[in-house]
Structure formats: C-alpha cells, structure tokens
Amino acid sequence: MNSKPNTKKIALLNCLVAVVAGVVVLLFQVSGDYSNFRLYLPLMGVIIVFAVSMMDLQILKKIRSNPNRRHGWYLLSYLSSAATYLICWPPFSIMLKIKWKYDNFNLLFTLVLSSIILNTAILLIQHFLLLQQEKARAEVEVSLLKVANVEASNLLLRQQIQPHFLFNSLSNLKALYKEDPQAGESYIVHLANFLRISVSNQNKKIAMLTEEIDFLHDYLEMQKIRFGRAILFEIIVPQSSLYQYYLPTFSLQLLAENAIKHNELTNESPLRIRICSEGNRITVLNSVRKKQHPEVSTGLGLANLSERHQLLSGNTIEIKQTEDEFTVTLTLLTNENINN
Known part of the structure; x- marks a missing residue:
C-alpha cells in the first residue's frame, strides 16, 4: 500500500x-x-x-x-x-x-x-x-468490498475442498494401515498437523511464512507417503525469512496441490516440486508432465490466490509456463496487522 x-x-x-x-x-x-x-x-x-x-x-x-x-x-x-x-x-x-x-x-x-x-x-x-x-x-469502501468478496469466495472454496480432502485422506489412511502400518502412523501424524494448522488459520487472511512452510511440508509428506518415488520435493527457505515474512493463508499448499492435480506421477518420471525464496520473493516450481486424461479444472483456486495476493500486497503473482516447467512467484508480505 x-x-x-x-x-x-x-x-x-x-x-x-x-x-x-x-x-x-x-x-x-x-x-x-x-x-x-x-x-x-x-x-x-x-x-x-x-x-x-x-x-x-x-x-x-x-x-x-x-x-x-x-x-x-x-x-x-x-x-x-x-x-x-x-x-x-x-x-x-x-x-x-x-x-x-x-x-x-x-x-x-x-x-x-x-x-x-x-x-x-x-x-x-x-x-x-x-x-x-x-x-x-469511496476507494476504501470499494477495496473493503473486494477484500470481503475475495475472502468469502476463499472461505467457500475451502469449505468445498476440505471435506473432499479429508475423505480422500481417510481412505488413503485405511489403505496404508492394511499395507504398511508404519507408513500409516507417519501419515496420521502429518495429517493431524495439517488439520491443526488448517483449523487455526482458517479465519486468517495471512499466515507467517514458517506456518505456511510447515503446512506445505506436512501436505507434501502425506503425498510422498502416498505416491512414493513418484513425487520429489525440495524446500529452500532461509531461516531468517521464516519469522520475518507472511503469505496469504494456504497459498503454498494450494500451488503444490495444483501441481499434483494436473500432472502425471510415475516412478520413471516423478513430479518435481521446488520451493525457494530469495529476498522478499518466494517461488514454487514444478515439472510439467500433463495427464492424458486431465481432471476438469475451474481455475478458481489460482484465481482466488491471485486476487487475495494483489489485495494484500498490491502486487500481482508472476506465472511462467514452458513445456517442462510451471513457475509461480509471490511477493512475501511484511504486515501481520492485516489479520486484524
């Protein structure tokens, strides 16, 4: 601002x-x-x-x-x-x-x-x-209305996704306990952490970067247990940035989920996800190997994230796509008071 x-x-x-x-x-x-x-x-x-x-x-x-x-x-x-x-x-x-x-x-x-x-x-x-x-x-009132509208859309989107995600997670957990109880134990630990952060941050506009990284890490670990060698991820974020910056809530997990949703995951050609930050910017990069029969996508998740990020930071997210890579870069936020 x-x-x-x-x-x-x-x-x-x-x-x-x-x-x-x-x-x-x-x-x-x-x-x-x-x-x-x-x-x-x-x-x-x-x-x-x-x-x-x-x-x-x-x-x-x-x-x-x-x-x-x-x-x-x-x-x-x-x-x-x-x-x-x-x-x-x-x-x-x-x-x-x-x-x-x-x-x-x-x-x-x-x-x-x-x-x-x-x-x-x-x-x-x-x-x-x-x-x-x-x-x-008038401009302030319009901005407040935009924020309220985007937050309402975001809340509705979460309410639609969370029951579906929880159902899938419980189904995966049931299958894991049958095949590998130790993997099931690890999965349920990450799921508990994931749900705890999801509930505690549900009504927040932004979250501290360390919370976003923890949330993302638990999500990716669950997917790693589920898909095995078919998914590889790397998180490179300086320790000094974790408690200094903020992001729109659940933004990193959303980008990782989109990568998994739209690409083939095989042991021979694993999906690679890389999260790295430099200065006041963070980038989520994933390899591209599109599914032969892609799921129907509304694009609401990425569009909602883009609107929330622009309203909070004044900057648009940068999206770059090539045949081999899909990259999204966000500007890190520094004002925790936006939650108030």
Whole structure:
C-alpha cells in the first residue's frame, strides 16, 4: 500500500494560496500608498482568510446536506466574505492611522473585489479537498468490498475442498494401515498437523511464512507417503525469512496441490516440486508432465490466490509456463496487522 503523501496535490494547493495572497497584496498596493503597514498586512490577511475559510466550510456543509438551496448559500458566502473585509478594515486603519471613508470608491471596490477573489479561491480549494476525501473514502469502501468478496469466495472454496480432502485422506489412511502400518502412523501424524494448522488459520487472511512452510511440508509428506518415488520435493527457505515474512493463508499448499492435480506421477518420471525464496520473493516450481486424461479444472483456486495476493500486497503473482516447467512467484508480505 502506498502511504506516501501526494506531493502533486500539495504543490497545487500551495500554488493556489500563493496566487491568492499575491492578488490581495497587489490590489491593496494599486488602491493607494500603504507601504508603511507591510508588517500588519499579513496579520490582516491571516484573520480574513481564517474567518472566510471557516464560514465557507460551514456553508459547504449546508450545501452538501441541502443542494437545492445552494444558490442562496453561495450568495451568503460572498456577502459574508465582503462583510468580513469591511469589518476588519476599520480596526487596522485605526492602528495604522490611515484616514479612510466608506464612500471612497477605490477602496470600497478594492475590498469587495478582494473578497470575491479570495472567497472564490477558498470555495474552489475546499470543494477540491472535499471531493478528494469523498473519492478516497469511496476507494476504501470499494477495496473493503473486494477484500470481503475475495475472502468469502476463499472461505467457500475451502469449505468445498476440505471435506473432499479429508475423505480422500481417510481412505488413503485405511489403505496404508492394511499395507504398511508404519507408513500409516507417519501419515496420521502429518495429517493431524495439517488439520491443526488448517483449523487455526482458517479465519486468517495471512499466515507467517514458517506456518505456511510447515503446512506445505506436512501436505507434501502425506503425498510422498502416498505416491512414493513418484513425487520429489525440495524446500529452500532461509531461516531468517521464516519469522520475518507472511503469505496469504494456504497459498503454498494450494500451488503444490495444483501441481499434483494436473500432472502425471510415475516412478520413471516423478513430479518435481521446488520451493525457494530469495529476498522478499518466494517461488514454487514444478515439472510439467500433463495427464492424458486431465481432471476438469475451474481455475478458481489460482484465481482466488491471485486476487487475495494483489489485495494484500498490491502486487500481482508472476506465472511462467514452458513445456517442462510451471513457475509461480509471490511477493512475501511484511504486515501481520492485516489479520486484524
């Protein structure tokens, strides 16, 4: 997520304020020789700008709550701005010992014109800022809706997969106990660990990398017991990364499951799965030997992972496919607070 301020907007706002201040000073200078109160002019400007800004902000709130009466409110804003000028001018003229009269057309014209220019500029700036706030709020709401939608889809996907996976695992376990009780014991240990992590992380958006690796390892060990030499896997992740980074929950296991689902597994041509990380990126690579009669795939699992990863990290996952290899690379996350 990009948390840096938008410098273009800040620069634009500074330019507008500078132009308005310059115009106000220019109008006072052309209306008479008032060079002796240069020190007082900024104070007067601050008071006027503050008063007009606060009044305009309240008026804009009224306009947004009742847009049908906006013309009357806009008129009131200009009248209030002119009144502020006319009220502030006498005290300053007394302090500066400047003789003046309200029937001085040049001075009156200068005050009214200054108030119109200043009020218009303030209204435009405040309109702009309010629109930006509304836009930002709308973008946040859309992002939250996207996250909620993706998480709902992910939860539904898990609910569909888990009963099927558990049924298959129990069937495999039954067969293993008949053929090799020791392998069955090992299988049930990995299955228990797998189910424990699956339940504890079910409602999390992200999980620590060490949990994802453990979850993946238990899953692959179960498949290794099931398929034997037909599957080979390698996990190369620096110890320092295990507790430093995070991933969308169950992402590595999903990629490994896809590899097993879509490829032939034989002792002569085993499926090779390699998981390695470098810096803040992790890659899952598998050899490709497509099944002659592939299972029907909806592609929802990988698509869901891609959406979740992009919403959480702001980056898309990288997918590369050749005749011999299928590779998926994800950016590792660093913000555990996304779970909250």
